[in-house]
Amino acid sequence: MLAVKALNAYYGRAHILADVGLEVATGDVVCLLGRNGAGKSTTLKSIIGLVRPASGEVVFDGRRIERLEPYAIAQAGLGYVPEDRRIFTDLTVMENLEVGRQPARRSAPTWTPERLFALFPNLGTMQGRPGGRMSGGEQQMLTIARTLMGNPSCLLLDEPSEGLAPVIVDQMAAAIRALKKEGLSVLLSEQNLHFAAEVSDRAYIIEKGRIRFSGTMTELAADPDVRAQYLSV
Numbered sequence: 001m002l003a004v005k006a007l008n009a010y011y012g013r014a015h016i017l018a019d020v021g022l023e024v025a026t027g028d029v030v031c032l033l034g035r036n037g038a039g040k041s042t043t044l045k046s047i048i049g050l051v052r053p054a055s056g057e058v059v060f061d062g063r064r065i066e067r068l069e070p071y072a073i074a075q076a077g078l079g080y081v082p083e084d085r086r087i088f089t090d091l092t093v094m095e096n097l098e099v100g101r102q103p104a105r106r107s108a109p110t111w112t113p114e115r116l117f118a119l120f121p122n123l124g125t126m127q128g129r130p131g132g133r134m135s136g137g138e139q140q141m142l143t144i145a146r147t148l149m150g151n152p153s154c155l156l157l158d159e160p161s162e163g164l165a166p167v168i169v170d171q172m173a174a175a176i177r178a179l180k181k182e183g184l185s186v187l188l189s190e191q192n193l194h195f196a197a198e199v200s201d202r203a204y205i206i207e208k209g210r211i212r213f214s215g216t217m218t219e220l221a222a223d224p225d226v227r228a229q230y231l232s233v
Contacts, residue, residue, distance in 0.1 A: 001028075
């Protein structure tokens with residue numbers, strides 16, 4: 001579904017991503033793990049087109065997209081949930097969802113507000129509430145729901161558990177598992193190893209812009225040296 005090959009990206013003269021490569025198979029949940037500043041968010045932004053790669057390839061559903069504009073990548077069926085949420089605070093829940101609406105796709109689940117309220121019951125009780133009057137966890141749910149209204153076949157989630165209360169983190173994990181059952185491919189960036197283990201099939205670890213580990217979550221759990229070297233605080 002998604003393949004990143006030898007991706008290099010810069011902020012000015014700073015070399016942020018160095019030959020990053022990863023793959024997400026259809027229907028898999030893959031986690032990109034790493035400490036703050038390791039390059040996780042830049043990787044997702046480079047895939048969705050918010051950061052222009054200096055070199056390398058991004059292949060989505062058989063098509064190279066690394067030179068496309070972000071709106072064209074979204075129209076192709078790649079959804080992106082940013083770390084800072086970016087909901088429209090003056091718009092209601094329903095209005096935020098309408099902003100994200102795109103036509104149905106044959107290769108992806110089709111989402112309606114009703115289906116999304118089943119996935120995120122909290123949102124169903126506040127359909128007329130402005131986004132600015134919601135908690136951080138509710139805003140995170142709304143951001144994901146708004147992206148799903150675009151009926152993506154692959155979803156990029158940037159730090160979905162960051163700053164959320166434990167009960168909301170559990171709800172977020174349940175939602176990601178439900179999306180997997182729908183056949184959606186997911187690439188998420190995370191620092192929370194426990195959360196990642198709850199939802200992911202495979203993991204990559206990035207450190208200083210380079211991929212340092214690639215394997216299943218079972219393989220990562222069995223390798224304390226890798227966890228200590230790249231994930232411990």
